[in-house]
Every structure is written in structure tokens, then in C-alpha cells.
Amino acid sequence: MEYSDNNDDYNYSDDEAKSLVKEYEARLELNQAILFGPDEFEVIVTWYFEQARIKKADRAMQMAINEYPNHSGLLCMRANLYVAMGKKKSALHCLKQALVMEPQNIDVIESMAELFQTSGKPHIALKYYDKISDLGHYTDELIYSKASCLIALGRYKSALRLLNNIIQEFPNKLECWLLMGECFEVGHQWNKAAECYDKAIEINPYDARSWFRLSTAYYQQSDYEKSAWAAEYSSITSKSIIPFAPSLYRMVNCYLMLEDWKRASEKLEEIVAKYVEDDDSFVLLGDCYRTQEMYHKSRKAYQKAKAIDPNNTGAYYGLGLLSMIEEDLKNSEYYFKRAWTLNERPEYAHSLGQVYLQMEDNELYEHYSRKAYESDSEWEQYTIDFAYSLYLNDNTAEAIALCEKDLADNSNWAELWALLAGLHYEVHHVDKGDDALYKSLRQNVESHKILFDYFWDFEKDERLMNIINTYINQTGNTQAN
Numbered sequence: 261m262e263y264s265d266n267n268d269d270y271n272y273s274d275d276e277a278k279s280l281v282k283e284y285e286a287r288l289e290l291n292q293a294i295l296f297g298p299d300e301f302e303v304i305v306t307w308y309f310e311q312a313r314i315k316k317a318d319r320a321m322q323m324a325i326n327e328y329p330n331h332s333g334l335l336c337m338r339a340n341l342y343v344a345m346g347k348k349k350s351a352l353h354c355l356k357q358a359l360v361m362e363p364q365n366i367d368v369i370e371s372m373a374e375l376f377q378t379s380g381k382p383h384i385a386l387k388y389y390d391k392i393s394d395l396g397h398y399t400d401e402l403i404y405s406k407a408s409c410l411i412a413l414g415r416y417k418s419a420l421r422l423l424n425n426i427i428q429e430f431p432n433k434l435e436c437w438l439l440m441g442e443c444f445e446v447g448h449q450w451n452k453a454a455e456c457y458d459k460a461i462e463i464n465p466y467d468a469r470s471w472f473r474l475s476t477a478y479y480q481q482s483d484y485e486k487s488a489w490a491a492e493y494s495s496i497t498s499k500s501i502i503p504f505a506p507s508l509y510r511m512v513n514c515y516l517m518l519e520d521w522k523r524a525s526e527k528l529e530e531i532v533a534k535y536v537e538d539d540d541s542f543v544l545l546g547d548c549y550r551t552q553e554m555y556h557k558s559r560k561a562y563q564k565a566k567a568i569d570p571n572n573t574g575a576y577y578g579l580g581l582l583s584m585i586e587e588d589l590k591n592s593e594y595y596f597k598r599a600w601t602l603n604e605r606p607e608y609a610h611s612l613g614q615v616y617l618q619m620e621d622n623e624l625y626e627h628y629s630r631k632a633y634e635s636d637s638e639w640e641q642y643t644i645d646f647a648y649s650l651y652l653n654d655n656t657a658e659a660i661a662l663c664e665k666d667l668a669d670n671s672n673w674a675e676l677w678a679l680l681a682g683l684h685y686e687v688h689h690v691d692k693g694d695d696a697l698y699k700s701l702r703q704n705v706e707s708h709k710i711l712f713d714y715f716w717d718f719e720k721d722e723r724l725m726n727i728i729n730t731y732i733n734q735t736g737n738t739q740a741n
Contacts, residue, residue, distance in 0.1 A: 277307045284320065294323050298331050305337060309344070317341060332358040336368045339375070348379055366397050373405065382412035407439055416443040434463045434470070441473055445480075453477045468498040468507070475510050488514035505535070512544065521551045532564075539565040543574035555582055573599040577608060589615055606635035606642065613645055622652040637666070640673045647676075648714055651683060659683055674703030675710040682715040685724075694727065701731050 272280070280296075284304050287294055296304070301324035308317035321341055324334050335358035342351035352375060358368040373388035386409040392402055403426050410419035420443050426436045441456035454477035460470035471494035478487035488511045495507035508531050515524035525548035531541045546561035559582055565575040580595030592615045600608040613628035626649035633646040643666045650659035663680040667673060677700035684693035700707045708728050712719040719725070 272303050277303050280304060281307050294327075296324075296327075298324065298328050298334055301327070301334065302337055305341065309341065314341075314345060318345070330361055332362040332365050332368055335361070336365075336371050339371055343375060343378070348375065351375055364395055366392060366395065369395075370402075377405065377409060377412075382409035385409050386413070404433075404435060404439070407436075411439065411442060411446075414446075416446050419443055432463050434460050434467065437463070438470065438473065441477070445477070448480075450477045450480045454481075466497045468494045471497060472507055472510070475507070479510065479514065482517075484514040484517045505531075516544075516548075521548045524548045525552065537568055539568035539572045540574065542568065543572060543578060546575070546578045550578065550582060550585075555585065558582060571602050573603045573605070573608070576602070577611070580611060584611075584615070589619055593619075604631070604635070606632040606639075609635065610642060610645065613649065617645075617649075622649065625649045626653050640670070640676055643673075644676055644679050644710070644714075647679060647683070651686070656683055656687055660687075671699075672703055674700050674707035677703060678707045678710040679714060682711050682718060685718065686715070697724070697727060698731070701728070705732060705735060 280300055281304055284294065284296065286292075301320065304320045305317050305324065308314070308320060318341060321334075321338050324331075325338055328334055335354045339351040339354035339358070342348070342354065352372075355368060355372045355375065358365065359372070362368060369388050369392050373385045373392070375385075376382070376388065377385035386406060389402060389406045389409065393406075403422050407419040407422040407426075410416070410422065420440060423436045423440045423443070426433055427440075430436070437456045437460040441453040441460070444450070444453035444456060454474055457470050457474035457477060460467060461474065464470070471490050475487045475490035475494060478484075478490060491507045491510040491514065495511075498507065508527060511527045512524050512531070515521075515527060525545060528541055528545040528548060532538060532545060535541065542561045542565035546558045546565065549555070549558035549561060559579065562575045562578040562582070565572050566579075569575075576595045576599040580592045580599065583589075583591035583595060593612070596608055596612045596615060599605075600612060609628045610632035613625050613632060616622075616624040616628065626646075629642070629646040629649040633642045636642060643662065647659040647662045650656070650662065660680065660683050663676055663683065667676055667680065670676070677696050681693045681696035681700060684690070684696060697708070697711070700711075711724075
């Protein structure tokens with residue numbers, strides 16, 4: 261901030277400002293009269309403010325207002341100081357006083373607009389920005405501020421028109437390209453948003469925000485490789501001492517979407533080395549290790565997450581999955597139950613059901629399969645397990661009704677058609693079973709395997725094997741085993 265008087269007639273150097281402050285403090289200490297002009301008070305207040313000595317700035321400001329109560333420049337400065345102190349109501353009062361003194365003072369009107377804009381009232385801020393325009397004052401900063409208000413109000417097309425006006429005259433205005441990209445994002449025009457962020461990067465290749473927003477645009481277009489590449493540049497160009505955390509997480513998400521577990525785990529290792537208390541990242545790292553069959557490392561990551569947060573359900577769930585891989589049903593039951601007790605998520609209930617299925621506890625298998633289904637009936641596997649649990653508990657008719665109800669809404673669920681076929685065969689509804697089996701094969705020829713996973717004896721049924729192999733041969737697929 262430059263030390264200057266209200267009319268910009270004279271600028272104070274840093275040494276002159278310090279000298280003025282020294283004189284002010286000497287008079288204050290000796291209890292002498294504080295006789296300074298408005299411009300000198302502004303310099304004193306500014307110097308204290310820039311040194312983060314807010315209380316002293318506030319005291320000097322109050323002396324200035326006492327001496328010049330009707331000075332609009334000082335009232336405007338007082339308002340800005342109040343804003344810095346979080347006293348927005350007091351700031352508004354000062355600015356209203358200043359407008360009474362000078363209703364056409366551009367600085368005061370602009371301060372009023374900025375106050376409303378930062379207070380989440382863009383509709384009021386816009387009126388003050390329009391008033392500045394009506395007074396014949398046009399700057400690219402003013403148009404930019406108006407565009408920001410329009411975006412906050414959802415008036416994106418109007419904002420784009422204003423931003424285009426600025427860019428025509430100032431094509432290297434980086435902030436305008438970022439705002440234009442934001443407008444295109446709202447309309448899900450991710451290609452155009454990416455073009456804006458590319459332009460911003462051309463202007464300043466070291467702007468981390470531009471790289472991160474470009475990463476977002478690529479991510480929304482499912483171009484995960486490019487998204488990870490842009491996110492990495494965002495992290496590199498960030499001025500933070502440690503890497504820009506959102507960029508690192510974006511890279512992880514990209515690698516997870518690409519099912520590149522190795523790169524995902526490498527990036528997560530970097531994250532947990534920097535953010536040692538990030539329990540969720542340790543859980544994700546455990547998941548990546550588990551997928552790569554690095555079970556020892558996976559367990560250590562889950563245990564670390566649990567140590568950081570004893571209530572992290574992801575850690576318990578991951579440990580439960582590892583126990584399932586090791587065929588340790590008792591530990592699986594313990595970990596899944598712990599996760600379910602802390603957070604009744606459908607996948608936790610479903611996994612508990614799988615444990616009880618292997619333990620041959622059909623009642624608990626049905627209980628937790630029902631819980632999973634009731635929490636999320638839009639996932640095919642939950643319907644399959646709930647229906648099969650009903651069948652195991654001698655409720656075949658209810659199981660068939662459940663399958664038919666869900667297939668009415670999701671006719672492309674090939675594996676559920678296969679399960680329904682098995683249920684019909686179990687109660688000797690051969691024609692209905694054949695119809696469901698054909699529908700299953702038409703949706704996905706591999707779905708017949710579900711029939712044999714849940715009804716083992718049918719794999720020995722020559723008639724069924726003939727139906728399946730005939731269909732497979734006619735469609736040119738691999739013969740069933």
C-alpha cells in the first residue's frame with residue numbers, strides 16, 4: 261500500500277512514514293496535542309495496519325475521526341479498518357456517513373460495493389458498481405467486480421459479456437480468463453472452460469489456480485491422464501512450502517479412476533509423508549496396497565489410520581476385507597461389526613452378510629443382506645444377496661417376488677435374471693426359469709455363471725448346459741465350462 265494524501269498530490273516514502281509515526285508516538289507519550297492533517301493521519305494508520313498493529317491503527321484512526329468527523333476519506337478508511345477487524349456493521353455505518361458528505365465520491369461508493377460483495381450480498385453490491393459506471397468511471401477492475409457479482413447471482417451470460425469486453429481491451433487479464441472459465445463450468449461446457457484456463461496458463465505458467473482448474477475441466481471430461489498431469493503442475497507451481505494438498509488428492513482420484521493402483525499408492529505415500537495425521541489417506545493407501553495384493557503394507561496403513569482416529573470406519577472395513585482374504589471369519593466379523601456400529605453404511609452390512617453366509621448362519625445373512633438392500637436398493641448385488649438369503653431361509657416365493665419387482669425397474673440386470681432363473685428352477689417353474697435364463701444371456705452371456713455360483717447342482721444339469729452352450733455358440737461366444 262502506498263502512503264499518499266487523499267488527492268494524490270504528495271506521496272510519502274517509507275522513511276517519511278516512519279518518521280511521521282515516530283513523531284505521533286512521541287507526542288502521544290508526552291501527552292501533547294496530536295496536530296496532524298487528514299493525509300498525515302492516513303499515513304500513520306496505514307503504516308500501523310501494514311505492520312499488523314491493528315489496535316494502534318484503530319487508536320490513531322479514532323483520533324483522526326475525532327479531529328475531522330466529516331472527512332469522507334477518513335470515514336472511508338475507518339470503514340476499511342473495521343472490515344479488517346471483522347466489524348462490518350460499523351464499517352457500513354461509516355460509509356453511509358461518508359456518502360452523506362460526498363454522495364458522488366467514487367472511493368466511498370466502491371468501498372460500499374466491496375463491503376456488500378464480501379458480505380454475500382452481490383445484488384446490492386451490483387447496484388453500487390452500476391452507480392460508479394453511471395458517474396462515468398470505467399476501469400477493467402470495475403467491470404471485473406461487476407462480473408463477479410453477476411456470477412454470484414447466477415447471471416452467467418451477462419458476466420460473460422462483461423468479461424469479453426475486458427478481454428477485448430486487456431487480453432492478458434488472467435483473472436478474467438479464470439472467471440470466464442468459471443462461467444463455462446456452470447454450463448458444463450468443460451471444453452470451453454479448459455480453453456480459458458489454457459489461456460490463463462499462457463499468461464502466467466506459474467499460476468497454481470489455473471493449473472488446478474484445468475485439471476478440474478479435464479476430470480469432468482473423464483480425461484484422467486490429462487487431469488493428473490495438470491494437477492501435478494498445480495502442485496509444483498503452488499507457492500506453499502508443502503505441496504498443494506487438493507492437487508495431490510486430485511492426482512490420487514485420477515489414478516484411482518484409471519485403476520492405476522501403483523501410481524495412486526505412490527502419490528498417497530507422498531501425501532501421508534507430508535500430512536502424517538491424515539487418517540483417510542492412510543485408508544486409501546491401504547485400499548491401494550490391498551488391490552495390489554501387498555497385504556502386509558495394507559494392514560499397516562489401516563492400523564495407522566485406526567491409531568490416528570479410533571473411529572475411522574474405513575480402517576475397520578479395510579481390516580475386515582483383509583481378514584476375509586485370509587479366510588479369518590472371526591476377525592472379519594469383528595472388524596465389519598465395528599465399522600457397522602460406527603456408521604451403518606450398506607457396504608458394511610453387505611460384507612457382514614457375506615461373513616455369515618460363509619459361517620452358514622442364514623438368519624444373520626438375511627438380516628444384514630436386508631439392511632444393505634434397504635439402505636441402497638439400486639445396486640444389483642444387494643438385491644441378489646437379499647433374494648438368495650430369503651431362499652436359504654425357505655422364503656423362495658418372497659425371493660422371486662423381490663427379483664421380479666426390481667427387474668421391472670432394472671431389466672438390464674443380467675445377473676439378477678440368472679438368479680431368478682435358479683429360483684424358478686428350484687420350485688420347478690421350468691418355463692419361467694428358461695425365460696429368465698435367456699433374458700440373462702441376452703443382457704450378458706457371462707451372467708450364467710451366477711446361476712452356478714448360487715445353485716451349484718445346476719452345473720450338472722445337461723439340459724441347462726445345452727441351453728447355455730447353444731446360445732453361446734449361436735452368438736459366437738466362448739463355450740461355458
